[in-house]
Structures are given as C-alpha cells and as structure tokens.
Amino acid sequence: MMRAARHAAPATLPIGSDADLAWVRQQVRQTAAELGFGLVQQTKLVTAASELARNTLVHGGGGQVRIIPLDSGPSRGLRLSFVDTGPGIRDLEQAMTDGYTSGGGLGLGMSGSKRLVHEFEVDTRPGEGTTVTVTAWATAVPPSRPGS
C-alpha cells in the first residue's frame, strides 16, 4: 500500500502540555501501524508511551520524545526515547516499584510501561534529567539473528 511510498521516518515531538500527550499517542500509534504492529501490540506501545510521556511532563517538567522506526533488519520495531532535563530520579529502584508514586498517580507508570514493551532502559542523572528509552518489536518474539 503506502509502505513503499512513505517509509516511517524518525520524528521528534515536544512534550509540554496534555494536548502534546494526545499528539504523541496519535503519532506513536500511526507509526506503529505503518510498521505492521498488530492491534494489541499497538495498544500496549501507545499505552506505555502515554505513561512515559506523562512522566516527562509531570516529573521532568516537560521535554521531548524521539520516535525512531527500526525497519532496516528482518524485524520491524519502534524505539521511543523520552527526554527531559528535570531533576532526575533519585531512587530508580523505588521508582520502578509497582505502587510507588511521587506524583499522586497510581504508581504504575514506570513499572507498568516496562511490562508493555520488549526493551526498557533508563538513564537518569540528578539535577540533569532523565531519558527513558523503550523498544517494541512488531513480531511477538525479539528479533533472532539471521541464520539462527
């Protein structure tokens, strides 16, 4: 269909308001659909993106998300990097615990998002900011090496 005409391209979107959160959700869904993600996979990834983008907004004081389609190899995936220059996460282990919250939410944002994606990485520095990078693959299993 449109696949040949329009390759999903990397994009960077601002996260500064709840309207931005809605836009991030829409763009992530559209890109995931273009990459061939199934409906459940799309829903999981968009939900994780919504949680993490809200963290960027609420805890990081705003920032941006980089949407990176991974379609060079045999597997298609989508990588999302949420970047803020906020205060950083003081106790990462605690932040990754189900039910722990510092922002009045349910405390499922970090721990829950991790369960919704295949790869999850946090880089946080006190006083400098936080980058959370997640990757989901369009296939059910992570990509295997060619020939294996």
Place this chain on the structure above:
Amino acid sequence: MTGAAGTGPAGGHGFTVPVLQLGDVLLVTLQGELHDGMAEQLQQDVTDRISHTRVTGVVIDISGVEIVDSFLGRVLAEIAAGADLLAARTVLAGMRPAVAITLVELGLTLPGLRTALDVERAMELLGAASRQGEGSP
C-alpha cells in the same frame, strides 16, 4: 428521555464529553482522544449531575476509547467511587479487548469497577439491580 447533551464548561478546548440522562441512569460516552484536563473535568461534571438529577446508575461507554492508561484508569475508578458515595452504581461498558489485555499487563485491573460488554447489558445490569433493591415489582 431528558436528552441534555454536553457538559457545560467542560469543553474548554472545544470538546465535550456527552452526558445523557436516560431515566434513572446517566450515560457517559467517551470517545477518541481524551485530554487529562477533560478527564478531570468529567469527574466533576458526572458527580454534580448525579447529585442534581438523583440518578441511581452511571454507565460509562468506553467502546470508542483506544487506550486506557493509568491516568484515565484512575479517573474512571474515582468517578465510580464518587458515584458510590452518592448512592449511584457505575458500570464501565464496551472495553475493547486490546485495552483489557493492556490494562492487565500494566497492572491496572480496576477491582471493584463493574463492567459490561456493551451499553445495553450495562443498562440491564443496573435495571436488574434497582428492581432487586425495590423488591419484586
């Protein structure tokens, strides 16, 4: 049927969440992208409407909602909890299967929130409950 659509000042961004009164039940239809601010406004509107109209049930139709994250999940649970305190029962209707799968994995199973597969069944659930409460007709 009193068909007052819209939630008044809720639609600050030009969007409104339709809240319809059908007899003893408020029908709230969520659709598409719901901004965080709208969700919080909705909570206040629904609670106000319950106390003014004295309905005994609330049906929240989420069949048009593509994702429920922990924020919206919390708002839904709080609407139900507030309704309970005002003597109205809440039923969440029409959750998409992909949303259900995602919520379980997210760890948000919304215990205590009654659900139904669609609005019709949600209405039946509330109707049956209120009849039982009054004794046999």
